[in-house]
Amino acid sequence: MPDDLNWAIGGEAGDGINSTGKIFAQALSRAGRHVFTSKDFASRIRGGYTAYKVRSSTERVESVVDRLDILIALTQRTVEENMDELHEGSVIIYDGERTMMEDFEAPEGMVGLPVPLKRLAEDAGGALMQNIVALGAACEVADFPIENLDEALEKRFGDKGESIVANNREAARLGEEHVVEELDHGEFDYDLETTDDDYVLLNGDEAIGMGAIAAGCRFYSGYPITPATDVMEYLKGRLERYGGHVMQAEDELAAINMALGAARAGARSMTATSGPGIDLMAETFGLVATSETPLVICDVMRSGPSTGMPTKQEQGDLDMLLYGGHGEIPRFVVAPTTISECFHKTVEAFNLAEQYQTPVYLVGDLSLAVTEQTFEPEEFDMESVEIDRGNIVGEDDLDAWLDDNDRFQPHFPAADGISPRTLPGTSGGAHMTTGLEHDELGRRTEEQDVRIEQVDKRNQKVETARENEDWDYREFGDSDAETLVLSWGSNEGAMREAIRFLDEADVDVRFLSVPYLFPRPDLTEEIEAAEDVIVVECNATGQFADVIEGDALTRVKRINKYDGVRFKADELAERITDEIDTAQEVPT
């Protein structure tokens, strides 16, 4: 498979691993190749193993695989961490002059390429550029001309001056030259084809941020937390260009309350956080729903509970998102399944929030958030963005919504549950609302019939949405297959590739990827039509599997992963095969 390249650079946190990886990923993308990246990182600024992996092909790639062809190892540990993925013929580039690496020898069957990274970087103008020397060497091994790096180096270092960019180009050239001239390694089997296609390269957090701007979001408040921080960093500066504002709050309690305030004032408003922040926001989440305020709350999940493993993948928050909070809280829960869907589902989340005046949990996970992937730019079609602000009432239409005493009724119990909404500043529309149970005027009540009326009208909004909106799943594989695989969130990419592996082994599966978790599609028919139902998710207990079992009143098989690492396509294919085999051995 000479055209499918799995490349990585690894070392200590603080070694510039991420920026080097990003430069290579961008270079591949600009050369018209598809890219899928992943990161292994620790929650600290310096120290600790970290790696940036790039998978590239001329075909679209949607997951990582258990395979590493070229590894730039800045430390011995980098090799140890990746032994399972290295294979016969893998190339390991390292600095044989670096302390601790002098005695390094490539494992049996692999090719070790000692390149004096630091020395050559100094020759080019500074030791800081040693990763770029390594990158130049890797390009030579992959038969990927280093001119392809030019644009990415310009993008990364352009604001530091032309001489810095030139030095980095020289560093890459010295790395390339060293491999050509100094090392007797024979021919490598790579030939990275380039194309004229233009791709964009972005991660899920960035896609969410871009979707928010497209959807008219103008206020964002948040508190930094891995892996949601990139949403805020993306929006800062950009939201301001469109007349909006990003406010860094003192904590997540403030973040959601600021966002709530902006939403009450009429702004499309959002906050993003991860599990610990969602816990803190839970009380106000109930207020958002009860006061019927449109708000998008984004949870980019990471491993929990408590502080858990902050830089590791998990889909453990589903129960919290579906049921969290005291009392009974109407809500929407939408979980995009790919990076491009992060964009589209964010736009949708803002429309749902305003149409139904109900909070929307927009759910991502670490794998979506920190993975960069190439897409055709048309997948982010701004022309297709439609904005529906719901039942906002202006001064001219106010009369229909006033009571007999000319008071505006923000919680009018309409048959579809959707009340009118006036924005502050609208003459005659002044009203209060409260987290206390209230009447149609928004004023506190404990009258039993009013209580029932208001609870019913809030819940009715979800029923109205259930009927009026499409809550479709995404379908892949063989629709007639006996084995039905279900998953949610970022597993879609790995599963789509797993289908190809399974296909090669003559195993047919039907795969449904579910982006709507509440309301969600009714899968009863699909489940009844299947012999075997397997639910795939990154948690220990199978929270989505529980939901499916409850919906369809049946038992399902579960493939769970909670070691902090996402599913890999080949690994997933193997586990699905195992489940099917088990099913055949043990008749039900």
Place this chain on the structure above:
Amino acid sequence: MSSDIRFTDFKSDKQPTWCPGCGDFGTMNGMMKALANTGNDPDNTFVVAGIGCSGKIGTYMHSYALHGVHGRALPVGIGVKSANPDLEVMVSGGDGDGYSIGAGHFVHAVRRNMDMTYVVMDNRIYGLTKGQFSPTSREDFETATSPDGPKQAPVNPLALALAADGSFIAQSFSSDAQRHTEIVQEAVEHDGFGFVNVYSPCVTFNDVDTYDYFRDAIVDLDEEDHDPSDRDAAEAKIMDDDTEYQGVIYQDEKSVPYNERHGLDENMADIPDGAPEDATDLVREFY
């Protein structure tokens, strides 16, 4: 904004359920007068109320209003003002809401200096839960949860505000209707975060910090030779534990509010019905 607005326009038709004689009546009247006197009307005013007896103000006043969760009124107000700087934003709560459960937000709201007003009804007791000590209760104040007194120092909210570089720090007494109204009005007119701690006695559960006590104890800064722009003088008053002061204690006349420093001058509610015109540039950034 029309000039014929009267303070009663800010009154809802709901009758307050505060205990007869509660300080909150006077506090609220002063707030309504201050809003009317500064040319505001209910349709351009947003009131955010905390939880507690004081929090009921959202119901008794007429304006756009939100009565939120306990301790988080200030962040809500900050969000409202950010989204539409044309609105007059007034946040109100009690000493428990602002200095206990919401103390974290108080400090940050002060230093953020958003152009809004914060009126705290300080009665030094938890009234709605029927008589437990509050963060401003005296060290020896006996309550259901402090039979021998809390035995901890009370919060000095004015000192907290000064330490957080507050740009307007004032104190009033709900019973002195004229002075209270004047002081809140100055807070509304201030360019920045106008903070007024209001002594608002609880007649049911606090028999120490009573109307009589405050009438005797209060010294009006207007009758002293006090210059509110003098930070050192303000600090001396604020750290003086033996006197209850009324008046504007500190005002930074050069205050530039957060909304101005960050160029927030648009109503964020106004958006196009599709993606912004040049939104495709955002996609191109990812080439």
